[in-house]
Amino acid sequence: MSRITTLPIKELYRLDSVRELYNLAKVNHETFTIPDYQRGYRWEANIHIEALLKDVFDFMNTNRNIDDRYCLQPIVVTQSSTHKGAWEVIDGQQRLITIYMLLNALGLPTFNLVFESRPKSNDFLAQLIANGKANHDDPDFHFMSEAWAKIKQWLKDKNNQDPGFDLEYKPVLWKNVNVIWYDIESTSREINIDVFNRLNIGKIPLNDAELVKALLLSKIKGRYKDAVELTMRQSEINNEWHRIEIELRKPQKWGFITGNVHKEYDSHIEFLFDLMAKNRAKGTAEQKYTTYLWFEHQVNAAGRKPEAQADMAIKLWGQVKDAYARVNSWFCDNNVGSDTAIYHYVGYLLASRKVQVYDLYNDSFEKSRKGFRDHLRGLVKDTLKGIKLDELKYGEDDDTIKMVLLLFNVLTCEKIADGMYNRFPFDRYNEIAKERRSRGGWSLEHIFAQNSRDPMKDPKAALHWLADTQKSIKNISSVIKTIKNDSQSEQEKSEIDLTKLKVQIEKMQQSHPNTLDMDAFNNLKNKVNNIFGEVDRHPLSNLALLSTVDNSTLNNAVFPTKRNRIIELEKEGRFIPPCTRNVFLKFYSPSDSQPYYWSRNDQDAYLAQIKKMINDFMKN
Template sequence: MKEFIYSLEDLFLSDELLDSLQAEKYYIGAYQRGYKWKSFGANDQVPQFLTDIYNAYQENAPEYYLQYITIKKNDEQKSWLEIIDGQQRLTTISLLFYSFAKGFGFENITEDKVTYERYLGRAIFDEVLDFCDKDESTALLLKKHQDLYYIYHAKECIKNFLELLQDEAKGFYEYCKQKVKIIINLEDEMTSAEEIFSNLNDNKVDLTNYYLIKGLLFTKSTRPENHKTSFIEIQEQRNLIARNWDDIDNWLLDTTQNQLFFNAMPIVNTKEKNTGINSLLNALRPREIVENSKETVVKEFHQSLNNLSVKNVVDDYLLFNLYNEHLTNQSKAEAKLIDIYQTSKRLINWFSDNELYNLIGFYTSTRGNINQILQLGSVAVKEKLYDHLKKILQLEEFEISELNYSDPKKRRKLNTILLALNIFTLKKIEGKVCIDFSNRFDFKSYRKHNWSIEHIYPQNPDCSQADYEEYYDWFSNLKFEDINDPIAIKIKLKEALSEEERYLVAQQDIDEHQLGNLALLTSGSNSTLQNYIFPKKRKLLLNLISGGSFVPQHTINAVSKLLNNADEKDPVISFTTNLTEWNQQDIDSNALWIINAYKQLVKIVNQVTIKN
């Protein structure tokens, strides 16, 4: 493949490309998709094409590049250069110069220079210029042929724009001819056009917000405003930007990083995944949409587009539009790139710090807005995160001991506090209780599931005859007020119990909704454990842990009766010794641990001082 740079004038006229390759025209094969550039809104391809060139003309930019066009000699007609990639641009360029000729009488440098296999032998551009969609036959034709529909509306859009130029028309025409340039990729004649087209399109990606914003930033940030920069220099700048861009994207594609910072963040366009650098672009999107260019021509042109009667035009590129309307010049684009790069470095530094990692994870898991901390330094961000933690831990209406399952408001608060106690575990160092930041909470696993409050002892025990036989010792150890109770006698004689009898035995005289009988589990684990009796639930829970399921540390320690105070001065926790039992003493012990740990955490957080 060989690369050449040509102005539009040299692309079609004089003794440049066509003559040098002994060619007469450009040819677009039937295997290519039809023309698809939209013309209905300010950020559609055709209006953007026009206003970008016009802005470059207004700025007197020495060059304006329209990206690549890939060509090769046609296998059958050697005087034809086949367009492998770039027909959308070439068609739009042709429509522009046909419109210059029809509207102002300027020379049409593209006349008879582009032909389509599907319209072979027809002057398709002349036909479209004479179309009027108010004519019934024309309207039917446009409805039947989608590419003609888009070509027609592109022609109308260009016509509307050129009519606004008035005295500027000649200068804009000359600028388009001489200063607008295209890079030509010349492919080897030995390779078929279909094969090249297939390879090019196999490597292409959909035009998402991500790729459009990337192209916008790369183009505008390297477009000089006050000095001349060669194309080679521009490419070198873009290559450097691209390396930084790819590093950021790859780092944020890891779900461990991405979910920590951006999991709970709403995105502009729900059709696209909030992954990789796209999450950062979404977080750093311009908050205010600036007015379009103050140039009268562009403003009037955009207003005219709003009056087009086109139905079912959906804006899939709202995020791109926000950037595009804000980044109106090189300095703004460069500043945004710097912002993206510096913010990514800040995130990397925060991620490597265990304290910040856990604080940020809790912040984004409890409705903290990531946009409110992205621009903060290390001291300010810690202050913000600790303030958030302090606020979340506050219990203004009730005491920690009053939290329970039956009151929805208290249940939601307990859910958050138990999450905090699982993230900010406590230990004693040199006689002082502090948060153990040597451990990093597994936010990646946590966010794969919904956590909810689980009853350690079930509300409505569910146990089969098989459970009765497997956990017979558990049933036989349950206390009965009357040792002559028929059910007690049946158990003693190891007789089968009915479903109702098994339920009566398993149902303890306790308040299942009280604080000490509650712990956090994922929704999947909750469904696995269901309302099974405690010994079966404990066994299944241990199986989940050994199988790699993510079980909160407090839940593990509670059912294993391993909870201990971080400070020995706190009220003593005393579980029963039988690991297959869970009674009121165990419930009180779990409640006491939650109360002690909560009070210690609140005390530590209130005493935190951030140092530079």
């Protein structure tokens, strides 16, 4: 078992509150021992030391209340088995030694440090602080010398800039800068070394989740006098914790609820803690441990009595389970019919980045299930306000078009009561969306190639185009095109035989890159494009959602080539949005439309289906 609390720097000098809590005898000042399994002091002056000094300085200059706290990373300790009344430092040695030097440099009271296996470091550190004489013969001495010089010079520079600097910096460091005191309450050297290895060699830091867990499990002691009963209750919480963590780690569920969450989580349950604490941190250093501090505040606000704090800890754990049940209900709302609405509305709003999951979580408390569903529908409708589908253009309204096409896909799935695609896979959509940093993400695919009229200049690319086209049309004998007559009121059908065209392509394909006639190739390419499609290239009616990576493989290809490649990509396991797949399979086109030719009629039918789906939703 462990105990955890937050302490201002001044209490490291004398831990009266901790000793009172533990029923330990008070001392004049504390002693911290650095055990033999710890490595030497290795903080670098221009990186770690400067960062700590600057963090405190930046906090001092923020608009803050007098009681606001800045929290340093945890110091993990246990009562020393070799030095009576002292504390063995399991993790946080580097930070603690730096604080020790900073307190001495500022002339503030400080604690004692004892290096168990490095007695020379004890003497050197005392002499360094007393006379400032550096020594670089030993690694420990070198890094301590550099750190001390950095601290002294930094404080000197600040005082030169502002003669009253010390008067403000000292009380902030002394009272407002906190450390998280994490006592693992172990008397076993083996356990202490194991904890040290996990935190240092494995590079696994104590995150908010672990700190909250330690807080809740330690505080419930106040309600259970019987050790067996306490152990059973703690085991029950541990098991519930594990089940929630396992459920949240399921890719479909996690990808759905964290569609627009930027913070990376080692423990997924920490996401629930952030929801409860209204913590929208993106994981920056300035925002570390704010979630833990919120939970600690709730416990302390219950009063000083152990029973009251235990009741609050139990209540908080109940709220954690309720938070999981709430977000899980969004995902598991997968019954047939209208019950899929919450899943699809929440998923769309998060994936389109129009709302934050924190806001939806808060909204869900204030409404009935039906009220929440109606609220979500209203939020989805709000995303469409002012949008005129006929006027959307590629290159001008790309983000809006992507949002509209995402909603078209989502509503298509939501409308299907049963079947393979009755739930839009938001986890896969969001996974691709988060690839934007590496030039991935989602893009707009032109159904009829946007650059189809542009001449190609690279012979190798031209030969590749010929090979793809020849493969795609080898089994097509003719194309029937529908064209308007001179009156523009009637349509005629024209059948184009492809025999000669395929011979031309095959013959040109035999050319060497160095001998390929590019003018002749571009003329042939335009002829092919005229046969397989002739549409307005940039409106919504010629656009579909496709990942940027997959889109790059379809550039300049004619419609039958794109169609075949879409089918191949889906067979390879790539995620093709259902409506993108549908449009290349001519799902929305008139029944007499050929599968290999993308016409204006196809384009009009596709846009009509988008309009119908969205208009039906807006009216419902």
